[in-house]
Amino acid sequence: MNRPDKRGEVVSLMGALACLAGAIVLGLLALTAESASVWGAAFLMAGGVGIWLVTLIQVHQLRLVAEERLEVAELERGRRELLGGAKTIFDEEELDQMEKLSMGRRLRSIEKFLVPSIALLTTAYFLVAGSGMIPWHELNMPSALKFLRQFTFIDSISKLTILNPTPVLFFAGGIAFVCFMMSRYALGMAHLREWSLLRAGGNLMFGVSAACLAVAISMLCVISGLPRLESWLATTLGILMIVLAIETITNFVLDFYRPRTPGQLQRPFYDSRLLGMFSEPEGILRSVAKSLDYQFGFKVSETWFYRLLGRIILPLLLVQIVLIFALTCITVVPPGHKAVIEHFGANPRVFDAGVHLTWCWPIDQATIIPVEYVQRMEIGFERQAREMQFEGAILWTKKHYKKEYLLLVPDTGQSMRSTGAVVADRTSTAGGNAPPINLLSMNMPVQWRVGSSDDDVIRFHTQAADVPELLEALAYRELTLYAAKSDLLHLLGRGGIESASHLAANLQASCDRAGYDGKGLGITIVHVGIGGVHPPADDDVAKSYEDVVSAMETRSATIKMAEGDAAQSRLRAAGDDWETLYNAIVAEDAARTANAADTSAKTTEVERLLRTVVGGEARARAVTAEKNTMRRVFDVKSSAEQYTLMMDAYLQAPEIYEMRMYLKILSEQLGKIRKFVIVLEDSSKVLYDMDLRPPQMLDVLGAEAQATDVQMRNP
Numbered sequence: 014m015n016r017p018d019k020r021g022e023v024v025s026l027m028g029a030l031a032c033l034a035g036a037i038v039l040g041l042l043a044l045t046a047e048s049a050s051v052w053g054a055a056f057l058m059a060g061g062v063g064i065w066l067v068t069l070i071q072v073h074q075l076r077l078v079a080e081e082r083l084e085v086a087e088l089e090r091g092r093r094e095l096l097g098g099a100k101t102i103f104d105e106e107e108l109d110q111m112e113k114l115s116m117g118r119r120l121r122s123i124e125k126f127l128v129p130s131i132a133l134l135t136t137a138y139f140l141v142a143g144s145g146m147i148p149w150h151e152l153n154m155p156s157a158l159k160f161l162r163q164f165t166f167i168d169s170i171s172k173l174t175i176l177n178p179t180p181v182l183f184f185a186g187g188i189a190f191v192c193f194m195m196s197r198y199a200l201g202m203a204h205l206r207e208w209s210l211l212r213a214g215g216n217l218m219f220g221v222s223a224a225c226l227a228v229a230i231s232m233l234c235v236i237s238g239l240p241r242l243e244s245w246l247a248t249t250l251g252i253l254m255i256v257l258a259i260e261t262i263t264n265f266v267l268d269f270y271r272p273r274t275p276g277q278l279q280r281p282f283y284d285s286r287l288l289g290m291f292s293e294p295e296g297i298l299r300s301v302a303k304s305l306d307y308q309f310g311f312k313v314s315e316t317w318f319y320r321l322l323g324r325i326i327l328p329l330l331l332v333q334i335v336l337i338f339a340l341t342c343i344t345v346v347p348p349g350h351k352a353v354i355e356h357f358g359a360n361p362r363v364f365d366a367g368v369h370l371t372w373c374w375p376i377d378q379a380t381i382i383p384v385e386y387v388q389r390m391e392i393g394f395e396r397q398a399r400e401m402q403f404e405g406a407i408l409w410t411k412k413h414y415k416k417e418y419l420l421l422v423p424d425t426g427q428s429m430r431s432t433g434a435v436v437a438d439r440t441s442t443a444g445g446n447a448p449p450i451n452l453l454s455m456n457m458p459v460q461w462r463v464g465s466s467d468d469d470v471i472r473f474h475t476q477a478a479d480v481p482e483l484l485e486a487l488a489y490r491e492l493t494l495y496a497a498k499s500d501l502l503h504l505l506g507r508g509g510i511e512s513a514s515h516l517a518a519n520l521q522a523s524c525d526r527a528g529y530d531g532k533g534l535g536i537t538i539v540h541v542g543i544g545g546v547h548p549p550a551d552d553d554v555a556k557s558y559e560d561v562v563s564a565m566e567t568r569s570a571t572i573k574m575a576e577g578d579a580a581q582s583r584l585r586a587a588g589d590d591w592e593t594l595y596n597a598i599v600a601e602d603a604a605r606t607a608n609a610a611d612t613s614a615k616t617t618e619v620e621r622l623l624r625t626v627v628g629g630e631a632r633a634r635a636v637t638a639e640k641n642t643m644r645r646v647f648d649v650k651s652s653a654e655q656y657t658l659m660m661d662a663y664l665q666a667p668e669i670y671e672m673r674m675y676l677k678i679l680s681e682q683l684g685k686i687r688k689f690v691i692v693l694e695d696s697s698k699v700l701y702d703m704d705l706r707p708p709q710m711l712d713v714l715g716a717e718a719q720a721t722d723v724q725m726r727n728p
Contacts, residue, residue, distance in 0.1 A: 053250030146251025588628030
């Protein structure tokens with residue numbers, strides 16, 4: 014008995030491993046080369062792992078079903094040989110039912126749940142990867158699609174610079190060749206019924222091969238000086254993945270409505286018909302015929318219309334090509350534009366807005382140039398990959414651009430420290446004084462347009478590829494030269510308005526002699542502005558700047574606090590009339606020093622002011638001193654009068670006075686002492702028992718218990 018072949022599983026496994034290895038290699042190449050198109054090919058190849066995995070699962074399960082069918086047939090044949098050719102007690106329908114209860118049922122479960130799950134996950138991956146490849150921020154998207162974002166690591170890749178394109182070229186070409194050979198081998202095996210599922214992986218490998226070949230061609234263009242094709246290819250690969258995902262979802266939905274023919278193997282929904290149109294060796298028309306027959310459920314390719322279309326398709330294509338070339342003979346120039354038409358790449362002529370007849374392409378080639386459209390560029394900084402959002406005032410101490418270019422600006426003798434700014438002086442290596450040079454950051458927006466004359470249009474047309482780069486370089490040069498001749502305080506102040514007009518004139522003069530032949534570029538400078546003038550947004554410089562400003566503010570605050578404390582002290586000392594008292598005291602000190610005759614008068618004036626005019630602590634102290642003086646006078650006077658009365662009482666009755674004073678002293682001194690009065694007849698019989706211990710606390714319960722005990726002993 015011949016067992017089912019495992020080559021289908023081997024091819025599926027090799028395809029999955031090849032896609033995984035190729036995706037890893039392409040991912041490493043994308044990292045080193047910083048190429049968006051290589052990332053797109055890597056994403057597309059990584060999605061092939063899921064397709065090959067689904068194919069491997071289905072092919073493996075189909076082989077198990079075939080093996081089980083062979084085993085059942087072998088068992089039936091052996092049973093018949095033992096029974097001498099007698100029939101089994103089960104009929105054919107029952108045998109089919111028994112078969113469905115084993116591997117067939119498992120295959121149906123896998124095709125019902127596992128295969129759609131993995132295929133739809135792969136479809137979701139293609140949707141996410143494809144949308145992440147497209148630069149949505151460059152498109153005018155409606156508000157409902159604002160959630161779409163390009164991958165950050167792809168958005169940050171420069172569209173004009175590819176690192177090491179030559180190794181990428183050879184690796185991409187090698188991967189394209191390997192994928193193409195595997196695609197042809199898988200598609201060749203897919204012609205057999207038992208391996209027809211390999212068509213899905215073969216079609217996808219053909220798409221990966223075409224993508225890698227396109228990447229290799231784009232690397233050739235990069236080497237040849239045409240880097241734009243590489244960025245366009247990255248967007249195209251993203252769109253291709255989105256289209257494949259949409260096609261898979263559409264086929265998945267249509268599978269519910271397709272007619273099922275008994276005995277005919279259904280084409281899986283994850284098999285791309287779009288890629289199959291180009292990967293099948295029979296050609297595009299035959300692939301279209303098969304797809305139409307499969308979709309409609311009958312032989313559409315055998316109808317009269319399809320046969321007629323097959324006979325006249327070549328003349329129709331020729332007519333279409335002729336019409337396309339005929340349309341190139343009509344050049345429509347919109348308002349505000351002019352057209353430069355070259356005959357065989359030479360003899361350029363300028364045409365105004367309107368409709369013009371020319372020779373077809375490539376005999377005549379027309380280039381539309383906007384002459385009234387004002388273009389804008391900004392120099393002095395490099396933007397972030399994603400713009401930062403700021404609320405409120407934008408401070409220069411916080412970095413709000415990826416990079417800001419610094420200019421050398423002289424200091425023509427004006428002190429920067431008087432304004433609180435920080436100068437970025439650098440002392441010489443010889444230890445001398447710091448040179449008067451400062452670092453300054455400036456942003457300069459430049460608005461320009463193509464000149465309106467025919468000569469300007471032709472000159473711009475011949476140099477259009479280099480004009481933006483030349484204009485940017487000239488703007489940087491003029492800004493650097495002007496900054497080297499200006500003063501920092503002048504630029505930080507009102508001088509920025511004057512600088513814009515000077516820079517516009519100088520930049521226009523530079524553009525008029527920057528052409529390839531020493532003449533102009535054919536452009537007119539519309540406006541030049543100056544903005545964002547500030548010292549370097551560096552941590553050390555910002556800290557130094559803030560330290561100086563903080564020190565100045567602290568000094569000003571300290572002075573104001575001292576002045577407030579002085580005013581408060583003066584008001585607290587003498588009230589609102591403190592200055593009058595101060596002048597009177599100064600005049601008194603001067604008169605006393607000079608021994609003037611009016612010293613006493615000035616002293617009297619100071620006393621008068623202290624008693625009747627000024628307030629505050631001076632008035633309070635004067636009143637307190639006067640009060641204390643009067644109290645002491647009255648105290649002494651009352652003491653003298655009391656002594657006179659005491660002498661009169663003593664002279665009238667000395668003994669009685671002395672006894673009263675003695676008793677008074679005893680009363681005053683012994684008033685707080687506890688006294689005991691003991692009445693005795695014979696003091697010699699008294700026994701004194703003195704207990705010097707501190708008094709004990711009153712124990713009521715103990716005393717009651719002791720009294721009870723005594724009563725019980727002496728009833």
